[in-house]
Amino acid sequence: MGAKSSVTHRVRVPFRAAVIGAGAISEPHLGFIRDSDSADLVAVCDLSPTIARYTARRYGAPQSFDDHTDLLAAVQPDVVHILTPPQTHGILARDALSAGCHVIVEKPIALTSEEFSALHALALARGVVLTEDHNYRFNRPIRKLTEIVNQGMLGRVHYVDVEISAPQYLASTRYNDRRYPSSSHQLPAGFIHEFITHLAYLTLLFMPTIDSVTSRWTRTDEGCLSPFDGLDASVEGGDATGRIRFISTCYGSSIRVRVRGTAGEAEASVSPPALRLNTLRSVGSQLSPFYCQLQDGLIGARSAIGGVAERLLGKGGYEGVGVFLSDTYASIASGLDAPVRTSEIAASLQLIDQLIQGMQS
Amino acid sequence: MRILVTGAGGFLGRSVVDKALVRGHEVVAFVRSMHGGIPFPWEGVSGLDIVEGDLRNPAALDGILSGIDVVVHLAAAKTGDLHLQMANTVVGTENLLRAMDRADVRSLVLLSSFTVYDYRAIPKGGIVDESSPTEARPEQRDAYTETKLLQEELAIAAASAGRCGVTILRPGVVYGPNEYWSGRLGQRLSPAVWIRLGGRAYIPLTYVENCADVVILAAEQINVGYRIYNVLDQTPPTQKQYVDRLREFVRPKPIVVTVPWSAALFAAQGIRLFNRLVLSDRLRVPGVLRVPSLHARGKPLRYTGARVRRELGWQPAVPLDQGMLRTFHPEAGHVSPSGSQP
Numbered sequence: 001m002g003a004k005s006s007v008t009h010r011v012r013v014p015f016r017a018a019v020i021g022a023g024a025i026s027e028p029h030l031g032f033i034r035d036s037d038s039a040d041l042v043a044v045c046d047l048s049p050t051i052a053r054y055t056a057r058r059y060g061a062p063q064s065f066d067d068h069t070d071l072l073a074a075v076q077p078d079v080v081h082i083l084t085p086p087q088t089h090g091i092l093a094r095d096a097l098s099a100g101c102h103v104i105v106e107k108p109i110a111l112t113s114e115e116f117s118a119l120h121a122l123a124l125a126r127g128v129v130l131t132e133d134h135n136y137r138f139n140r141p142i143r144k145l146t147e148i149v150n151q152g153m154l155g156r157v158h159y160v161d162v163e164i165s166a167p168q169y170l171a172s173t174r175y176n177d178r179r180y181p182s183s184s185h186q187l188p189a190g191f192i193h194e195f196i197t198h199l200a201y202l203t204l205l206f207m208p209t210i211d212s213v214t215s216r217w218t219r220t221d222e223g224c225l226s227p228f229d230g231l232d233a234s235v236e237g238g239d240a241t242g243r244i245r246f247i248s249t250c251y252g253s254s255i256r257v258r259v260r261g262t263a264g265e266a267e268a269s270v271s272p273p274a275l276r277l278n279t280l281r282s283v284g285s286q287l288s289p290f291y292c293q294l295q296d297g298l299i300g301a302r303s304a305i306g307g308v309a310e311r312l313l314g315k316g317g318y319e320g321v322g323v324f325l326s327d328t329y330a331s332i333a334s335g336l337d338a339p340v341r342t343s344e345i346a347a348s349l350q351l352i353d354q355l356i357q358g359m360q361s
Numbered sequence: 362m363r364i365l366v367t368g369a370g371g372f373l374g375r376s377v378v379d380k381a382l383v384r385g386h387e388v389v390a391f392v393r394s395m396h397g398g399i400p401f402p403w404e405g406v407s408g409l410d411i412v413e414g415d416l417r418n419p420a421a422l423d424g425i426l427s428g429i430d431v432v433v434h435l436a437a438a439k440t441g442d443l444h445l446q447m448a449n450t451v452v453g454t455e456n457l458l459r460a461m462d463r464a465d466v467r468s469l470v471l472l473s474s475f476t477v478y479d480y481r482a483i484p485k486g487g488i489v490d491e492s493s494p495t496e497a498r499p500e501q502r503d504a505y506t507e508t509k510l511l512q513e514e515l516a517i518a519a520a521s522a523g524r525c526g527v528t529i530l531r532p533g534v535v536y537g538p539n540e541y542w543s544g545r546l547g548q549r550l551s552p553a554v555w556i557r558l559g560g561r562a563y564i565p566l567t568y569v570e571n572c573a574d575v576v577i578l579a580a581e582q583i584n585v586g587y588r589i590y591n592v593l594d595q596t597p598p599t600q601k602q603y604v605d606r607l608r609e610f611v612r613p614k615p616i617v618v619t620v621p622w623s624a625a626l627f628a629a630q631g632i633r634l635f636n637r638l639v640l641s642d643r644l645r646v647p648g649v650l651r652v653p654s655l656h657a658r659g660k661p662l663r664y665t666g667a668r669v670r671r672e673l674g675w676q677p678a679v680p681l682d683q684g685m686l687r688t689f690h691p692e693a694g695h696v697s698p699s700g701s702q703p
Contacts, residue, residue, distance in 0.1 A: 024444045048452050050511050058500055174445075179393055180415040313643045 013333050014040045015102075018075055020068050020092055021083035022046040022055040025106055028135075028321035029081050030059045038329035043075045068092055072099040079332065082106065085183050086193060090115050093130065097122045102129040102332050104325070107197035111188060113349045120342055131328055131338040132345045134201045136255060138320030138327075141268035141275045142202070145257060148266050149206055153279055155263030160206045160242040163256045164195050168248040169221045169229065175248075181225050188356050189217075190226025192246050196355065198255065199231075199244045200348040201340075206259050209237040210351055215358030220249045233355055244355070255317065271317040272307025274299055363387040363428055364580055365466075367416060367457065368435030370394070370401065372540050373472070376573035377433060382408060384577055389425055391416075391436070416453030419460070426464035431580045432457065433470045437512065443504040450508040454515050462524055468583045470576060471516045473531045475565060475591070475664075476506045480656035488663045489565075491531075491589045501653045520587035527587040528579040533565025533597070533664060535572050541607060541688055545658050546600055547620070548649055555615045558649075558659035559622030560601035565593040565664040568684035571677040578673045590669035594677040594684075597664060606681075610689040622659040629655050 017039040019026055023046075033039045041061040046052035049066040056064035065071040072080075072095060080096040082089055082105045089105050096103045097119065109132035110116035123130035136142055149157060168175040168191065174182050175191045187193035204210070215233035231246040255270035264279030276296055281288045310319075327339035364381050368374045369390035381388045387408045392401070395413045403409050414421030416436055426432070434457060438449035454471075461469065479494040487493075499507040513529055520527040534543040542549060547558035575592050598606070608614055629652045636644040648654040669675050679687065 024442070048447070048455055050451050050455060050515060051447055054451075054507075054511055180417045312645055313640070 014038055015078040015329065015332065016040055016042045016075070017079045017081065018043040018045065018071055018077035018101075019055075019061075019081045019083060020045045020071070020096075021081075021085075021106075022048075022051050023083065026055070026081075026083045028318040029083060029104075029325065030055070032322045032325045033081075034059055036326065036329065038326070038333065039079065042077055043071050045071045069095060072096060072101070077101055079104065079329070086111065086187055087183060090119065093119050094122060097126055097128060097130060100126055100128060104131055104133065104328060106133050107135075108132070108193065108349070108352070109345060110349065111193075113346065113353050116345060116349050120346075129328070129332050129338055130342070131340050132197070132348075133321065133324055134197070134340045134344070134348070135318065135320035135324050136198055136270050137201060137205060138323035138339070139270050139273065139317065140319065141270060141273050142205070142257065142320070143323075144275050145259065145266055145268040146205060148277065149259055149261070153264060153277075154259060154261030154266060156239070157206055157259055157261045158240050159258075159260040160203060160240060161245075161256075161258040162199050162202045162242070163245040163247070163254070163258075164199060165247040165250060165252055165254045166195060167251060167253060169224060176223070176225065178225065185226045189231075189352075189359070190224075190228055192226065192228060192231055192248075195246055196231075196352050197348060199246060200351040200355070201344065202255075202257050203235065203242050203244055204344065204347050204351060206257070207235065207237050207240050207242050208347075210235050210242075210347075210354070211238070212236045213351065213354040213358065215244075215355045217359045224248075228359070231355065233358065235351075269303070272303050272310060273319075274303035274306070362430045362581065363389070364431050364433055365389045365391060365426060365429045366433045366435065367391045367453075368437065368472075369411075371435060372537065373535055373569055373572060373576075374435045375401070376537070376569050377435065377576050378403065378409070380570070380573045380577045381433075381580070382406060384581075386577075386580075389429065391425070393436075416456055417448050419456045422456060422460035426460050426466050429464065429466050431468040431470065431583060432461060432466055433472075433576055433580055434516075435472045435576075437472070437509065439505060441504070443507060446504045446508040447511075451511045451515070454512045458515060458519050458524070461519075467525045468527075468580075469516060469519070469525050470528045470530065470579045471512065472576065473513050473529050473589075474505075474509050475531055475533045476502075476657065477510050477513060477531065478657075480660055480662070481653060483660075483662060485661055486663065488665055489591070490665045491591055491668055498653070501651070502657060503648055503654065506657075517587050526584040528582075528584060529587065529589045530572075530576060530579060530592050530669075531589065532567050532572050532592040535567055535569050536684065537569030537688055540569070544648075546604060547659070549615075553613060553615050555604070555617045557600060557604050557617050557619045558625055558655075559661070560599060560604075560619060562600050562622065562659050562661040563597040563664060564600055564603050565591075565597050565666075566603070566681065566684075567592050567594045568677065568679045568681075568687070570687075571679050571684075574678060575669060575673065575675045578675050582673060588672070590673070591664065591666045592669055592675075593664055593666040594679075594681065596681070598681065600659070606685055610685065622655070622661070625649075625659070626652065626655050 017033050033041045043063040044052050044056040044061050045065040045068050052064035080101045080103050082092045086108050093103050184191040184194050213235050217228040218230035219228050229248045233244040235242040258267040267276045278292045281291045283291050331338045364386050369378050370392035378390050390411045412425050438446040477495045479496045482494045499510050516527045547556040549555050629650050
């Protein structure tokens with residue numbers, strides 16, 4: 001947040017919120033709305049009328065719909081959360097913006113930069129907020145890493161490594177269901193498109209300028225239902241180099257960001273939550289490595305406990321969704337910039353476009 | 362009669378297809394996959410078409426309901442998170458009912474479950490029959506209960522709207538080859554160590570072939586509106602009796618540790634109180650330690666399936682002793698205790 005945005009805003013708290021799409025990602029959104037003083041859930045929409053009705057009942061919404069145009073006309077919500085498969089985001093966002101609603105869209109907000117530009121122009125014309133969920137930016141380890149970098153504790157950043165490992169073909173998941181293949185396989189980057197926004201915004205968080213992108217798309221598992229099951233890209237910007245990797249064929253789920261600078265290095269893990277920091281400490285250059293190793297051990301133990309607590313408390317990796325939504329609703333109420341700004345969404349989509357261009361070459 | 366059976370490749374589905382063929386019906390067996398799992402024994406059998414498809418995909422039902430007299434709907438997800446079970450069980454049923462409307466199929470037999478009852482609302486020692494209340498707070502139980510209740514709601518709504526006649530069958534614990542364990546008994550820590558949750562509660566067992574018989578009987582007796590039947594064999598055993606019988610067959614013989622149901626309930630109530638007061642209900646407690654689940658699992662209750670015997674004339678043909686023998690194939694020696702857990 002920061003400068004006043006150019007949107008006109010309705011200060012009517014709690015905002016009347018509607019959710020379109022009641023799949024798995026709707027849970028943290030609905031949970032936030034239920035617990036928040038900023039929002040009242042007024043309607044749920046899903047293609048399945050039964051799921052829409054049940055979700056509405058479960059989260060206390062008075063109405064449910066199986067057609068989003070009916071919802072927009074009947075309920076006229078202040079804020080619409082679009083939580084459907086990516087191919088539908090563009091048309092749903094357009095209709096919600098046209099109806100004068102503030103719109104929060106799950107990633108990816110659009111499939112191309114051009115599609116987003118059109119939506120942004122519409123949002124500006126209607127004087128409403130349009131934003132995309134960059135949830136992992138708001139998880140504690142990434143927030144902490146951002147603070148460390150912004151405070152200059154790592155010196156000048158020269159290297160950024162962002163890696164998502166999401167094994168899809170070692171177990172039964174929705175992306176390897178052959179009986180009813182996920183629509184994600186039809187996305188420009190296949191099912192990797194479901195993850196690519198995270199890779200892009202996490203990279204840009206620590207490497208705001210990208211001059212060149214070289215991407216290598218791989219296919220390790222012949223049974224993969226998408227054209228590719230891996231991505232290994234290098235990016236350059238200013239005096240920094242970055243590496244972006246998506247891995248789906250190896251054991252272990254993780255989301256990691258590693259930043260190296262002239263004065264230190266740090267690595268954040270989203271789940272289980274952990275942050276490692278290796279810099280010159282006040283104990284001096286001789287003892288700093290020992291101090292950092294000792295600290296790593298303590299962090300590892302805390303991370304293990306944190307991971308268990310995270311599971312028991314049902315937070316998972318979606319902790320950041322609540323923070324993102326809380327800040328977004330606050331920005332809608334105040335008229336200040338949204339926590340994920342238009343320029344950041346545009347830059348993320350531009351990087352995704354560049355990564356995908358590498359697929360064609 | 363031409364019968365479409367969804368979930369035909371499953372544990373009960375295979376028996377239902379067999380019984381329907383024996384009774385001289387034509388069968389369309391709708392299976393999720395022709396490959397993987399146990400091969401189907403029906404190759405070349407006359408009167409049978411096997412169709413591969415997924416009910417989540419509306420197009421999978423195109424054309425196959427033409428000429429069908431009755432749909433026997435067994436397909437449902439028993440595992441996976443809420444959203445997976447919603448897609449398979451609820452969206453699948455929505456798609457099926459729409460396809461039945463298009464093809465003008467006017468009769469449905471839906472396989473539900475005893476899970477739908479509100480066990481907290483039934484006092485200890487009370488009788489569970491078809492008039493017992495259904496779970497009012499399914500989100501406090503599990504995804505299976507949530508989705509089976511929604512499936513019933515869909516079928517009842519279709520019947521109430523005059524779209525089709527509906528028979529809902531609620532079996533208790535269906536047992537048979539490789540399927541003999543139930544959460545109502547407790548928890549299997551490993552093949553060798555079983556935790557039995559109490560001992561006095563009755564287990565509403567029905568042998569898989571008995572259950573298949575009643576499914577076919579219901580399919581043959583097309584009705585208007587909807588009717589609901591509990592399905593269980595006569596004289597259900599207690600947990601202790603059933604586990605003792607299992608131990609006669611399972612090798613190596615498992616060690617059974619008994620946890621009194623009321624002690625488990627007391628502990629679950631303590632955890633619930635702590636969660637509410639200290640953690641603002643944020644702790645996700647495993648099912649076996651949750652009060653609503655414990656009521657559904659080990660509470661001493663009595664069960665009746667008198668209505669289905671009276672109205673459909675069903676008599677379980679396979680008694681418990683014979684069911685146990687058939688379950689464990691004694692002619693092939695002992696089996697490993699790795700039967701899948703319902």
